[in-house]
Amino acid sequence: KAGVTQTPRYLIKTRGQQVTLSCSPISGHRSVSWYQQTPGQGLQFLFEYFSETQRNKGNFPGRFSGRQFSNSRSEMNVSTLELGDSALYLCASSLDGVNEQFFGPGTRLTVL
Amino acid sequence: KQEVTQIPAALSVPEGENLVLNCSFTDSAIYNLQWFRQDPGKGLTSLLLIQSSQREQTSGRLNASLDKSSGRSTLYIAASQPGDSATYLCAVATNSNYQLIWGAGTKLIIKP
Numbered sequence: 348k349a350g351v352t353q354t355p356r357y358l359i360k361t362r363g364q365q366v367t368l369s370c371s372p373i374s375g376h377r378s379v380s381w382y383q384q385t386p387g388q389g390l391q392f393l394f395e396y397f398s399e400t401q402r403n404k405g406n407f408p409g410r411f412s413g414r415q416f417s418n419s420r421s422e423m424n425v426s427t428l429e430l431g432d433s434a435l436y437l438c439a440s441s442l443d444g445v446n447e448q449f450f451g452p453g454t455r456l457t458v459l
Numbered sequence: 460k461q462e463v464t465q466i467p468a469a470l471s472v473p474e475g476e477n478l479v480l481n482c483s484f485t486d487s488a489i490y491n492l493q494w495f496r497q498d499p500g501k502g503l504t505s506l507l508l509i510q511s512s513q514r515e516q517t518s519g520r521l522n523a524s525l526d527k528s529s530g531r532s533t534l535y536i537a538a539s540q541p542g543d544s545a546t547y548l549c550a551v552a553t554n555s556n557y558q559l560i561w562g563a564g565t566k567l568i569i570k571p
Contacts, residue, residue, distance in 0.1 A: 380558065390548070392558040403557045437502055444557035445490050448550075450503040 349374065351440045351451035359457045365426040368454045372419050372440030379421040380448065381413060384435040393436075396421055397444050425456075433458045461486045463551055465562035473570050474541055480534040480565045482549035487527045489551045493559070494523050494534050497546045506547075507534070539569045 352371045360366050372379050381393040392405035396415035413423040419440075425432055435455050439448040462485045472478055482492070491510045495503040507516045507523040509532065515524040522535040536543060546566045550559035 378557070382559075389563050390550075390559075390561040395557045397557070405558070435500075439503075439559075445552050447491075447505060447508045448493060448552075448559060449505060450495070452502040455500070 353451035353454050357455045360428050361459050364428050367424045370421045370438035376440040378441045378444035380439045381423050382437045428458045430458050461560045463560050463562040465565050469566040471568040477537050482532040484530045484551050492532050492551050495548045541569045541571050544569045
């Protein structure tokens with residue numbers, strides 16, 4: 348069974364640009380969650396999608412948005428990038444959002 | 460508000476020792492608790508998941524216990540090996556908001 352895949356793995360952008368990250372969950376999983384990980388703040392929850400609906404959102408500015416498609420693949424978008432957005436972005440897949448979470452390898456975003 | 464704490468923040472032990480990592484949480488109304496491992500710059504690997512109705516789970520040299528009443532979980536690693544060196548994170552899930560609440564992690568170094 349294929350695991351969670353995230354693309355791209357590495358990304359370098361400059362301030363003010365926007366970026367789109369993609370996550371493909373494990374087949375059959377309908378929940379996708381996104382997390383930001385930084386050395387100073389640890390893991391912080393961005394949002395969770397289930398069957399194309401956002402069920403929960405963390406405390407991030409509106410520049411961070413996401414969506415989920417009918418095949419459960421999810422994208423997150425960050426507009427008007429800031430230096431502080433440099434982080435490892437992780438997505439997690441699960442059957443229903445509360446049971447076991449499986450993580451992808453992450454996308455390392457660097458904002459210059 | 461649920462808070463998760465992991466102590467110690469870092470631990471260094473000689474190879475072959477048995478060790479215990481601790482995780483505590485403030486609200487006992489959890490759905491499950493999950494232990495993860497993270498290697499530097501990488502994603503998260505799920506190690507063990509304990510449902511709220513369970514007391515422990517085992518996988519190979521790993522054993523995780525859960526005591527909801529006291530708000531504690533421990534991860535026991537038997538006969539540690541240098542390959543066990545990583546950061547270990549615990550996270551709790553509630554069935555109300557579809558997100559994991561994370562501890563800050565314990566950085567484990569196993570010395571050959």
